[in-house]
Amino acid sequence: MSTAGDLSRFSINQMTVKQLSLPELVDACRDLGVVNVGLWREPVQAHGVEATAKLVRDAGLTVTTLCRGGFLTATDPDERAAALADNRRAVDEAAALGTEVLVLVSGGLPAGYRDLHGARERIADALSVLGPYAEEHGVKLAIEPLHPMYAADRCVVSTLAQALDLAERFPAHQVGVAVDTYHVWWDDRAPAQIARAGADGRIHTFQLADWTTPLPEGVLTGRGQIGDGAIDMREWQGHVETAGYTGAIEVELFNDGLWARDGREVLAETAERFVSHTAA
């Protein structure tokens, strides 16, 4: 039942097939020849961090990323301290799972605030604490710029240029960026920013999702299956590889239609799409 084609660089992000439990996901990966997974904190915590670490280790799976830390824009001191503590736990979990990369979604504007620049500066403050902590645990932080449609309520870092402006205040082995096609495909500056990131060893993960329309209400669950939308995956793969990235390529889809289907079927389809839309 293994998929034809080279899956050595393919990683399935757990959210793509969130209908599968962790043991079901691991079984399906084994059956399909998938060797890399990206995990999310909530299902990992529900299964137990140590139990998950053992499960994936025993199955020979590589954990390419843990999603996600971040949400670092609060102005309230108590909220801010709680966010830092939670991010330290996320680093601990990443280390326990044996992944090198913790993905950070920065957080949106606090209620009533209209200052994107100030919010980005609070992220920098938090990274000055979290970067060294991550390094001590052998984990790299990846700032993920999210599409500008999330700037108010989810992530004030909207472009790779902004993410790199933050990351470059820290050593590359502490803080880099996540390049996700869904978030950057519209940006004619992104190829140059990928080169900038790669020159400095700051591309900590590369993720794929396609852009399909119309967007659903709330715009969170419209990430399209590879090949269904407007994005040329090989073009973006070319950009990150020209910039020196040789790591796993993770497919991360939040999609109500895919979640309503059989998870194993979706995993098999995603692996096939990966093979047919990326360069070996």
Next chain:
Amino acid sequence: MSTAGDLSRFSINQMTVKQLSLPELVDACRDLGVVNVGLWREPVQAHGVEATAKLVRDAGLTVTTLCRGGFLTATDPDERAAALADNRRAVDEAAALGTEVLVLVSGGLPAGYRDLHGARERIADALSVLGPYAEEHGVKLAIEPLHPMYAADRCVVSTLAQALDLAERFPAHQVGVAVDTYHVWWDDRAPAQIARAGADGRIHTFQLADWTTPLPEGVLTGRGQIGDGAIDMREWQGHVETAGYTGAIEVELFNDGLWARDGREVLAETAERFVSHTAA
């Protein structure tokens, strides 16, 4: 019943109160002391172009913009010719209405295409025909960059930088840009691009809408009432005025909630919000 505060620079875009017929809109403007309107082609055509021109002229209203031309990205020769012909008609209508500014929404990717750059080049080709035609009729074209969330299906021009890269191939009195807070507020490069546009006399209109979440399905009808969202209107007004813009400030909201209410009430509320959220 006139609104307290200076409305001399306020312009009500017709779509904000699309529940009002053109005669109702003109009556409401007179009652509230509103002296500027932005019009849309479809309701103007339905009322008759000449009849609309007479209606607004007799009421002493200034037409600040006509929305909209554009949709210039087709590859099919017949579709392309039809788009150019329709844009010439839009210029004729703008001239008949006595407005200097025709707003252009560029168009999205043709079905099956994934080449944003190529689509932008087809817009430049079209402008080389439409720019001189507009000049002959005393009309200026305003390329409106739309938020990146519309890049695939509506407008491949996503930033002021891209819009200016196109506009600057032509004289400023032929082609400039539309600055709309809803589309540019997330972009930390936008203030510098506004300065670039202003230095060259290319800010052909300035429009306001606020950013509110969650976005509705299809993301077309979520433009928030001034003051309800994440955007600091005075900050953006400051940017365009520092860049030399002294024209009307148009409020253009597409919002199901506002459309469901009494149109006169919405117009009065919008005028009040304008006064309280902009600098006199």
